[in-house]
Amino acid sequence: MQRTLKSQKGKNIPAYAEYIAAGILGKHGSAWSTPPITLWHAGEIAAMSDELVPDSGLRTLTVAPDAMVIAVDGETQTTAWHDIYQDPESFGLSYAELGRRVRIPFELYLGISPADARQIFYDRNVKGIDVAKNLAMSMDQRDLATRLAYTVGERLEVEPNGQRMPFGKLVNAGKRQLTRTDKEVVTLSALRTLIVTTMFGSKGVQYSAANVHAGDLPPDTDADEAETVVVVSCPG
16 A cells, blocks of 8 residues: 655655754754654554543553554655664764654554555545645745745835835735735745746746755855845835
């Protein structure tokens, strides 16, 4: 029921492991997370406690070392964790730090058949709708162009109908496209595209759905200079 981790999904594992390790080390601050991993225990569990709190359903489970526990959903994250635990030093970590800092949330399905586990795999991976790349990019605060888009929204002021307000109130950060009934005049992803083309010219189109880091900027340009140019080029 599991997919073979190859092609693009397999290539994501090293970057995912680096992301997790950086989060454990505090490099992302509070702005990071990993979703719960969905597991299926294929056989009988070794032991189950009584309820820890009456009528709560909370119990402790003991899983035998040789038990078959399969990641029905979250296999890329699971593999990334395995990479970290196999060689924590290469990620700037130690086993002591992993034991002290790491708590991995998970769902564990017990007592269901392989057919039911396959169905859960299908539902988790097919029923959901993927987020559009450019919309997801507009939420990434580690992306330089996204940060500049929010900066423009905060600093630029406009006067629609004679009422002065921050331009950000007219920027829709949750949609890919606007409709006639929306009060906003532009999406954040579109504003971000305007910013990358301001910084890179016509080549900026290639960054409309790709991360922009300080090292990607034109030669002899840094993030502070890019911010100055972008914000000044937006008349207040």
